[in-house]
Amino acid sequence: MPTADAHPERWDVIVVGAGPAGCAAAVAARRERPGARVLLLDRAAFPRDKVCGDGIAAEALDVLAELGMDAAAIADGYPPVERLRLSAPGGAEVERRMARAAHVIPRRVLDARILAEALSQGVEFRRHAVRTVQSTPHGVVVDGLRADVVVGADGAESVVRRALHPAPPAGTVALAFRAYADEPAGQPGTQVITMTSAHWPAYAWSFPDGTGRANVGYGEVLTAAPPSRAAMLERWDALAPTAGTRDALRAHRLPLSTGRPPVPDGRILLVGDAQCLINPLTGEGIFYAVRSGQLAGRAALAGAGAGSLYRRTMRRALGRHFRHTTLLARVTRAPRLIDAAVRACRHDQRVFDDLLRIGLADGLLTPRLVTGLRP
Known part of the structure; x- marks a missing residue:
């Protein structure tokens, strides 16, 4: 990699982290401007393991398909999982068919396949462990490489996030x-x-x-x-x-979304776990990863206006959902409310579907779900 004193390479967008969030951001930038020079950096060689529950909601595959990726090929060999059984803290249980089947794909497989899709769309990839991220008046320098905009997709212990924000607050x-x-x-x-x-x-x-x-x-x-x-x-x-x-x-x-940092103005964007985008109700993160990556990649071509554009599009796409999940996480600190919700799911498929949508994708608190939370 070049040093800061050398004549650095110049990229339109550098994405740090080549997991689903980073690949989504890189591909979205290329699709926004097909001639854009987009570089993915990751400290690991692929395929590589990533600690995760491996559950992939159908809505996450929808986002990948919107990005021109072959969702069927990504899931190949891992058949749909159509049923979910929930056991609440007080013992209430429900098992039902999900409105849309999920897939369980080991991250060693999933991430390598998504990276291959990104490379097929003109994204470049290098193996490199990023150490420094520095803002300048005209761009961002990443270990000597210059970019108009940098997207931090480097996970829960993000090097890029540490350049912008302190650690997530306690309890999140x-x-x-x-x-x-x-x-x-x-x-x-x-x-x-x-x-x-x-x-x-x-x-x-x-x-x-x-x-x-x-x-x-x-x-x-x-x-x-x-x-x-x-x-x-x-x-x-x-x-x-x-x-x-x-x-x-x-x-x-x-890092749960209840502790996510604000999206600042400027040329450094955070996505997925680096932006603390983990659903506080379920621990699901793949949908948030690819959706935030998609939005950040589109915004990244705005240069100095990337941060404000990303903030606005995130608010439109997920702001109401985040408010509802934060409220639901707060009220369900009383475990008995989860038991009430599970009992309501047992009696009404629609409540079950609403609960899964808010826990696995971008759903909202519906009147029937609110009613179901009453003990």
Whole structure:
């Protein structure tokens, strides 16, 4: 990579992080201006693992298709998962068919396929671990490379975000453990979420990928100092013991959208986890990643006006949804309200669909969902 003293390369857009958010941003910029010079940087070689629940909502695939990507090819080999079982903290349960089937695609596969789609649309990629991001009057310098605009898509521990904002506030970060295991007997083709009032908000999950394996895990919102690894695993085992061994056990932090920083003016944009875009109700982040990437990529060609344009388009696309998820996260601090919602889902498919839409995509609090929250 060139040094700051050399004659630097000049790019229209540099995207730091080549996961779904970064690829969506890069492709959106190329589609906004087909001749744009867009560079993706990532410290990893692909394919690479990424700690995640691997659940991909249909709405996330819709965004990828809007970007000209082959959504069917991205999901190939991982059949639709049509059912979801929810167990509330107080024991209420519901299992129903989802209005739109999800997919469970290991991130090692998903991210490599999305990157390949981005490269096919003229985006350039280099493996590089970014260390410095510096704003100048006429652009942004990333380790000696100059760009009109930089998009930070480098995850929960974003180097780019640290150049703009402090750490997310307390109470707006979750901690989760993820592993892979054999698909549990008795729940073929069904995603399972099991909640607990202990250490609330907290839940365990099992998401089968259709190959006989499942992504399994446990997470909770941090309200104090992070618990030890042993304590987290003990809580997981108590809630959802897994038959057999758990492979590829890893932990990760999830910065929730309730603590997202403001979008500033200027030439540095943040997307996905770097912008703290994790749904506070479910921990879902892929839809937010690709939607925010799409919006940031379109705005990035505005140069010095990129930040204000991105802020306006984010507000139009997701502002009302964010207000509703923040309100819902606040009121459901009382676990009994989740039990009431699950009971309402058991009696009305439409409440179930509304709950999933706000938890997995860009849904809103509907009157019937509000009614269902009444204990």
